[in-house]
Amino acid sequence: MKKIIFVLLIVVGIIVLFPLSSVFTQSSEINILLDQKPLETVVSSIIEDGRIFIPARNIVEALGGRITWFPALKLLNIYIDNHTVSLVIDDPSLDIDGEIVSLEMPVRIIDNRVMIPLEVIKIIAQVETKWDNQTKTLSINTIRPYLLKIRSYSHPDKTRIVIDLSEKTEFKANLLTNPDRIFIDIIGSIVKLEDALKQIEINDGVVKTVRTAQYNPEIVRVVFDLYQEFKYDFFSLTDPDRIVIDVFRPEEKEKAISEALPTKSEEKPTIEPEMTKKRVVIIDPGHGGSDPGAIGPTGLKEKEVVLDIALYLEKLLRGAGISTYLTRDKDEFIYLEDRVNFANQKNGFIFVSLHTNSVLNHRPSAGGIETFVLSSKYIGASAKDVADRENRASRAHPELDTDLAKIIADLEESANIQYSLNFADVVQKKLVKYLKLDDRGVKQAPFVVLKGVNMVAVIVEVAFISNPKEEKLLRDSGFRKNAAQALFEAIKYYIENTPNEI
Ligand SMILES: [Zn+2]
Structure with a gap:
């Protein structure tokens, strides 16, 4: 009997704990x-x-x-x-x-x-x-892509018509006679095209009019009415995406064809990496310009070392088809907040801020590799020293105000911090493997440059520029290339292994 009551109690308990309403919603x-x-x-x-x-x-x-x-x-x-x-x-x-x-x-x-x-x-x-x-x-x-604009230019040897698109799309061109005309079928829509641009009068002896209409739900047809049958050429360009059609005047034909490849840099075809817009990497070489960063015993400057590593890293990432932007590619001063804004504007997926470490006081023997992730607190030995130094180029510096500390605290549990910790782990391991310096571990501190970036973000302290032995290494281009190689492998690994789940 006791047993039955016990079972009953459990059943009642389950019903109370899990209201049936949720089942029948x-x-x-x-x-x-x-x-x-x-x-x-x-x-x-x-x-x-x-x-x-x-x-x-x-x-x-x-x-x-x-x-x-x-x-x-x-x-x-x-x-x-x-x-x-x-x-x-x-x-x-x-x-x-x-x-x-x-x-x-x-x-x-x-x-x-x-x-x-x-x-x-x-x-x-x-x-x-x-x-x-x-x-x-x-x-x-x-209903994308769509036609944004149609522009025309009458040159002595040809008429050039440019069709601006919202994005890259498929198209094909055809010449028809009687009456002579060229038409281009573009997968797209004209919803965004101004009415005034749907029929353009050119009348320059080559092209009479350019007419645009939605041929069917998928295809836009752009028709060029010609004075007679002319040679033509067409190609697409990117950034911004557009289709260019050149219709050549016959007497200038020979010359025109030799000039078919446009000389204006504006109209030069560009090569796009495979992974454009997906998983963009932002490399942030620390310091620069009036801010040299830390300076080694023989005068080596942090800003120079990290820029060099950043440029190597950029090359490796681009070579692998990974979209990459540098917050600076020369010796210039940039506020931390501007680095953050730049990274967010570029829709970065990963943000890697590059630095070299240093100790101000009497421990020139301190050395090794550290990787930092954002936190409201200082976690790890010397985390505060590093954060104080790297926060110096902030407009809000020197003190992190309480609001900022609160925002950081709120974000602490966010996916970004967790992902950043995962990424930092990969970075730290790869650097230790390649550079064979002391593993000082992954640490956390409130960094201004990490605070605002809406992506996975770490600060890497590659080695101690204040340590004479490590300064010597940092001077060596082979060592810098190794650092870049380690970072490249970490980034690639992380991109390839990060799930899309929320
Ligand atoms: Zn630094």
């Missing part, structure tokens, strides 16, 4: 097609309270954006098409580039996943949606 799974293809998601998209919710990271990344998630702040930052969008769990508003938009439904955490309502997708991306109630399928179709 109106929520049903749905399918999502993004541009006609099923959207792959870690959990299903659902309808709840009559609204569609989609796993945030899956849909944002499928649309070409990027997400950073701060669990401690319940904050979701989305970077998409040069917009920065902030959302807070259960808060029915959205901040897009500083403008507040109210929402019918807030972002929610459902089954441990951050789920965003469809209305957010419609605000942050150029999409059209269609709901099929029978198959419970939502079709999301991107």
Whole structure:
């Protein structure tokens, strides 16, 4: 009997602890097609309270954006098409580039996943949606890329027409006769093209008019009406993305073809790395200009050493197709805050600030490698000395105010700090392996340059410039190359092994 009562108590306990309402909440799974293809998601998209919710990271990344998630702040930052969008769990508003938009439904955490309502997708991306109630399928179709502008230039030997696009896209050109015309079919949309640009009168003896129309939902057709059948050439350029069409005057043909490769640097084709916009690495050589950083016993300057390592590292990363930006590529002074802003503007995925260590007092024998991660507190021996030194080029310096300490404390539990610690670990191990100096470990301290960067961020103290032996090593280009190689391998490893899960 006792046993039965005990079992009953457990059952009652379970019912009390797990209210049945959560089991019966109106929520049903749905399918999502993004541009006609099923959207792959870690959990299903659902309808709840009559609204569609989609796993945030899956849909944002499928649309070409990027997400950073701060669990401690319940904050979701989305970077998409040069917009920065902030959302807070259960808060029915959205901040897009500083403008507040109210929402019918807030972002929610459902089954441990951050789920965003469809209305957010419609605000942050150029999409059209269609709901099929029978198959419970939502079709999301991107209406990018689109034509931004059409420009024309009449030269003595040719007429050049430039079609500016929102992004790179496929196209093909064709010549038709009777009447003579060229048309270009571009996968894209004209929604953003001003009406005045949909038909342009040129009338320069080569091209009469340029007409643009949406040929079908996918294709824009641009037609060039010609005076007669002329030779033409076309190519695409990037940054900004555009298609260039040259129509040549016949008597100038020979000469024109020899000039077909444009001489203006503005119109030179550029080569794009494979991984553009994805997982950008920001290298931050510390100090520079009027701020030499630490100076070794024989006069070697930190700012010179770290710039050199940074340039080697940049070369290695670019060689591997990883998008890379330097906060400085020459000997100039840059405020820490400006380094932070630059890194965020470039949508960095990883931020590596390069330094050499030093001791002010009487321990010239101190040596080795340290990697730092942001924290509100100083964790690890000498962390405070290092942070004080590296924070000097801040506008807010010297003291970290209490607000800053609070923000840092809030962020401490965030994914970025955790990811940064993981990354720091890889960096520290690789450096120790390559440089064979003392392993002083991964430490934490409140660094201004790490505070504002919205990405995985570390400060690397490669070696002690104050130590005569290590100063000698830091002078050696082989040692600098080894440091760059170690950092390169750490970054590559981290990029290849970081999951996309929120
Ligand atoms: Zn430094």
